Amino acid sequence: MEFLEDSIDVPVSEIGELSPEDKVKLEKQNSRIVSEFQANKLEKDAMKNWDLFYKRNETRFFKDRHWTVREFQELLGVQEKPGRRKMLEMGCGVGNLVFPLLEMDLNLFVFACDFSRRAVELVKSNPLYDESKIQAYQVDITTDDVFSKIPQNSIDIITMVFVLSAIHPDNFLKTFENLFSLLLPGGILLFRDYGLYDMAQLRFKPGCKIADNFYVRQDGTRSYYFCTEELKALFQSVGFEILTLSYVHRRTVNKKEGIDVPRIFVQAKLQKPPAAAVEV
Numbered sequence: 001m002e003f004l005e006d007s008i009d010v011p012v013s014e015i016g017e018l019s020p021e022d023k024v025k026l027e028k029q030n031s032r033i034v035s036e037f038q039a040n041k042l043e044k045d046a047m048k049n050w051d052l053f054y055k056r057n058e059t060r061f062f063k064d065r066h067w068t069v070r071e072f073q074e075l076l077g078v079q080e081k082p083g084r085r086k087m088l089e090m091g092c093g094v095g096n097l098v099f100p101l102l103e104m105d106l107n108l109f110v111f112a113c114d115f116s117r118r119a120v121e122l123v124k125s126n127p128l129y130d131e132s133k134i135q136a137y138q139v140d141i142t143t144d145d146v147f148s149k150i151p152q153n154s155i156d157i158i159t160m161v162f163v164l165s166a167i168h169p170d171n172f173l174k175t176f177e178n179l180f181s182l183l184l185p186g187g188i189l190l191f192r193d194y195g196l197y198d199m200a201q202l203r204f205k206p207g208c209k210i211a212d213n214f215y216v217r218q219d220g221t222r223s224y225y226f227c228t229e230e231l232k233a234l235f236q237s238v239g240f241e242i243l244t245l246s247y248v249h250r251r252t253v254n255k256k257e258g259i260d261v262p263r264i265f266v267q268a269k270l271q272k273p274p275a276a277a278v279e280v
């Protein structure tokens with residue numbers, strides 16, 4: 001069963017000890033690991049598998065992300081310079097984060113990028129798609145193609161939610177190096193993703209584990225579960241200043257399906273140091 005993504009506030013706490021039952025679940029996952037051949041094929045087919053995901057689900061899977069302005073007040077911005085602020089929504093899917101923002105008219109111009117051409121087409125067919133406010137296109141964040149439409153040192157704000165987890169861990173560093181390069185000095189990266197021991201990690205069965213904290217779903221899309229320590233090391237190695245980085249505890253609620261489950265996410269706000277320009 002898949003869960004539609006939504007969240008409501010519950011008190012924040014750190015990750016507690018794993019229960020004995022959860023330890024058993026994690027141990028069982030090690031009894032059958034994805035073969036190297038299969039793992040390489042999943043990497044080769046990653047784009048195709050996300051395209052098939054959007055062919056199957058179209059705009060029905062993720063809910064609009066109305067929590068973003070509450071959690072990331074930086075999106076509201078203070079107008080310090082003339083013209084629209086430039087925002088990049090990396091891994092935009094079908095636009096569940098960007099369209100609620102565009103409706104609020106926050107004086108942003110949004111570049112919305114995704115790996116999946118089909119997702120980008122769905123963004124473009126949204127009635128709220130207005131070329132004076134948004135440009136959507138296909139790109140792989142792990143490659144230098146990201147600089148084909150956006151120059152280095154040019155973006156005020158980048159959002160990336162539930163995207164890094166879909167990328168192979170070998171490419172995490174390159175992903176953040178690219179995002180760092182795209183940001184203006186002083187620019188902000190707003191990040192949310194799946195946290196270590198989130199319920200979605202615990203319910204993977206044997207045969208789904210690719211590597212530590214990295215799994216494949218039935219549809220071939222993959223998901224990684226992050227601890228804050230490894231993210232901290234990654235962010236700092238690229239040169240980001242960490243403004244905030246923590247686990248957030250939420251609930252996924254879907255009344256129609258009778259679902260109400262606790263979730264663990266990681267959330268961060270990062271800044272490219274104001275003096276750090278990357279050579280163009």
Ligand SMILES: C[S@@+](CC[C@H](N)C(=O)[O-])C[C@H]1O[C@@H](n2cnc3c(N)ncnc32)[C@H](O)[C@@H]1O
Pocket residue numbers: 050062090091092093094095096097113114115116119139140141142160161162163166167
């Ligand atoms: C779990 S979905 C999240 C979509 C969207 N951010 C949201 O929260 O609704 C992960 C997204 O990451 C995209 N993605 C995966 N690998 C990517 C890559 N290398 N470059 C850009 N996007 C990627 C997928 O196509 C997919 O749309």
